[in-house]
Amino acid sequence: xxxxxxxxxxxxxxxxxxxxxxxxxxxxxxxxxxxxxxxxxxxxxxxxxxxxxxxxxxxxxxxxxxxxxxxxxxxxxxxxxxxxxxxxxxxxxxxxxxxxxxxxxxxxxxxxxxxxxxxxxxxxxxxxxxxxxxxxxxxxxxxxxxxxxxxxxxxxxxxxxxxxxxxxxxxxxxxxxxxxxxxxxxxxxxxxxxxxxxxxxxxxxxxxxxxxxxxxxxxxxxxxxxxxxxxxxxxxxxxxxxxxxxxxxxxxxxxxxxxxxxxxxxxxxxxxxxxxxxxxxxxxxxxxxxxxxxxxx
Amino acid sequence: xxxxxxxxxxxxxxxxxxxxxxxxxxxxxxxxxxxxxxxxxxxxxxxxxxxxxxxxxxxxxxxxxxxxxxxxxxxxxxxxxxxxxxxxxxxxxxxxxxxxxxxxxxxxxxxxxxxxxxxxxxxxxxxxxxxxxxxxxxxxxxxxxxxxxxxxxxxxxxxxxxxxxxxxxxxxxxxxxxxxxxxxxxxxxxxxxxxxxxxxxxxxxxxxxxxxxxxxxxxxxxxxxxxxxxxxxxxxxxxxxxxxxxxxxxxxxxxxxxxxxxxxxxxxxxxxxxxxxxxxxxxxxxxxxxxxxxxxxxxxxxxxxxxxxxxxxxxxxxxxxxxxx
Numbered sequence: 001x002x003x004x005x006x007x008x009x010x011x012x013x014x015x016x017x018x019x020x021x022x023x024x025x026x027x028x029x030x031x032x033x034x035x036x037x038x039x040x041x042x043x044x045x046x047x048x049x050x051x052x053x054x055x056x057x058x059x060x061x062x063x064x065x066x067x068x069x070x071x072x073x074x075x076x077x078x079x080x081x082x083x084x085x086x087x088x089x090x091x092x093x094x095x096x097x098x099x100x101x102x103x104x105x106x107x108x109x110x111x112x113x114x115x116x117x118x119x120x121x122x123x124x125x126x127x128x129x130x131x132x133x134x135x136x137x138x139x140x141x142x143x144x145x146x147x148x149x150x151x152x153x154x155x156x157x158x159x160x161x162x163x164x165x166x167x168x169x170x171x172x173x174x175x176x177x178x179x180x181x182x183x184x185x186x187x188x189x190x191x192x193x194x195x196x197x198x199x200x201x202x203x204x205x206x207x208x209x210x211x212x213x214x215x216x217x218x219x220x221x222x223x224x225x226x227x228x229x230x231x232x233x234x235x236x237x238x239x240x241x242x243x244x245x246x247x248x249x250x251x252x253x254x255x256x257x258x259x260x261x262x263x264x265x266x267x268x269x270x271x272x273x274x275x276x277x278x279x280x281x282x283x284x285x286x287x288x289x290x291x292x293x294x295x296x297x
Numbered sequence: 298x299x300x301x302x303x304x305x306x307x308x309x310x311x312x313x314x315x316x317x318x319x320x321x322x323x324x325x326x327x328x329x330x331x332x333x334x335x336x337x338x339x340x341x342x343x344x345x346x347x348x349x350x351x352x353x354x355x356x357x358x359x360x361x362x363x364x365x366x367x368x369x370x371x372x373x374x375x376x377x378x379x380x381x382x383x384x385x386x387x388x389x390x391x392x393x394x395x396x397x398x399x400x401x402x403x404x405x406x407x408x409x410x411x412x413x414x415x416x417x418x419x420x421x422x423x424x425x426x427x428x429x430x431x432x433x434x435x436x437x438x439x440x441x442x443x444x445x446x447x448x449x450x451x452x453x454x455x456x457x458x459x460x461x462x463x464x465x466x467x468x469x470x471x472x473x474x475x476x477x478x479x480x481x482x483x484x485x486x487x488x489x490x491x492x493x494x495x496x497x498x499x500x501x502x503x504x505x506x507x508x509x510x511x512x513x514x515x516x517x518x519x520x521x522x523x524x525x526x527x528x529x530x531x532x533x534x535x536x537x538x539x540x541x542x543x544x545x546x547x548x549x550x551x552x553x554x555x556x557x558x559x560x561x562x563x564x565x566x567x568x569x570x571x572x573x574x575x576x577x578x579x580x581x582x583x584x585x586x587x588x589x590x591x592x593x594x595x596x597x598x599x600x601x602x603x604x605x606x607x608x609x610x611x612x613x614x615x616x617x618x619x620x621x622x
């Protein structure tokens with residue numbers, strides 16, 4: 001595996017990242033105990049930078065908290081599998097092992113937003129409440145099982161399944177990816193881009209967020225639609241105005257997925273990468289812009 | 298003549314009757330407790346006068362925080378410069394200084410926003426970094442804090458266990474500092490609803506959808522029981538009415554409402570807003586007997602409710618909450 005060249009301007013980020021690794025091998029979001037989400041991003045950053053030893057310790061921690069149902073909890077000691085399973089699956093079978101990876105993919109395929117389930121729809125029908133046919137046809141993914149589908153977990157699940165489908169094409173996987181795409185397109189805000197969930201909660205239009213817009217655009221790589229076109233315009237505007245490291249990372253990711261990230265793009269000076277996910281994703285995005293993309297490859 | 302019930306109404310009605318038949322009636326009402334003290338203090342603007350006002354408020358409530366750990370929990374929701382969505386940072390800083398002056402061993406600021414994941418960016422946009430010196434050192438993002446599994450004393454939501462942020466659980470005094478706002482799902486969001494921020498998004502997502510599915514009012518009532526040592530400081534200098542808690546309009550009220558009993562504080566805030574607290578679901582659920590939220594059961598100090606009350610605009614779904622004379 002060819003490592004991305006380590007640049008002086010990013011070595012501090014990597015050093016900080018390595019310094020924040022907990023003795024158990026995982027990472028906190030900022031400080032404290034280890035969580036799955038920042039650990040996955042830190043592993044991606046370290047792998048793309050060629051820092052294999054701390055990455056391996058991180059992978060061992062991830063492997064140690066896998067759940068019997070095939071999913072991953074948000075941190076050790078939490079007895080439920082959640083959306084972070086999609087993040088772990090993004091690490092691929094080579095990093096987490098073939099059997100755990102296959103179970104993670106199955107967990108993702110078996111998980112939908114509650115509004116798409118037969119039991120929920122039957123209950124709502126009996127109560128005389130309206131249910132959307134679109135929810136049945138185009139299920140997304142929830143943060144936590146038995147909850148509604150949302151933009152972020154749906155986007156992450158699509159990215160993981162898309163990677164799997166390129167590795168090993170499958171009709172079932174393709175079907176869920178397509179349904180996830182429809183789910184996202186259905187929830188695009190009028191102004192372009194995405195909020196966390198509905199575009200019109202309780203009938204009022206919601207505003208798009210930079211970070212969700214960037215992530216959803218990445219999940220919609222290769223999809224052409226008026227919603228994507230509007231979102232790309234919004235994402236370019238967000239990127240020009242953005243003062244958030246988190247949002248900037250995801251906007252770079254989304255725009256690059258559609259070939260619209262300006263060549264040689266640099267995050268604005270003074271942007272503060274305060275957390276482990278922010279620092280890690282910045283490293284991952286820089287490596288990706290140089291051709292070493294752990295989200296896609 | 299009543300219309301013939303539809304199949305769905307018949308099934309739902311039968312199920313409801315069966316459920317009711319199985320329900321136990323509640324026991325005799327508990328003996329009335331001593332009245333809770335709630336103060337309403339005029340504060341016409343976000344200015345330096347808040348520092349003195351907060352010290353006087355704490356003195357008035359005779360809060361003993363000497364040597365204790367205090368956690369201030371403001372309400373941070375959205376990045377919208379100049380909006381009235383978030384608790385104003387000057388009020389939070391004034392509270393921090395007042396608790397330190399009262400002898401608290403430590404005072405931290407902690408919040409776990411329900412919408413935006415980048416909490417520090419949100420706090421920055423809301424003016425916390427520029428208003429509160431060394432804010433980042435004082436602040437804990439409850440969405441990603443270490444957690445402890447808690448089994449609630451009450452079972453309104455039916456959730457058998459909660460994962461809650463250690464910083465909030467470990468505080469000797471948790472100070473809920475909400476903005477006085479209408480809420481498009483529960484009518485009003487005040488000091489009790491503000492406790493949703495103690496539930497980490499890293500466990501249950503953004504927004505905290507698991508709490509919506511379990512019932513917002515029920516979850517508020519359960520959280521209220523989980524945190525026994527609370528104080529409430531409600532930012533009603535400028536509140537929000539209409540389609541709150543995000544898309545509503547600024548509503549100047551010019552007061553700060555405080556007290557050690559969040560039920561009594563929130564009931565008083567409702568009256569200031571022109572909302573009948575007896576019609577707010579979570580207040581009814583959480584009040585062991587309704588005298589806790591009755592006006593005569595609350596020891597009111599400072600300004601009289603009538604002198605500061607100003608009806609908050611309500612969206613059509615909540616017009617039934619309107620307080621009638």
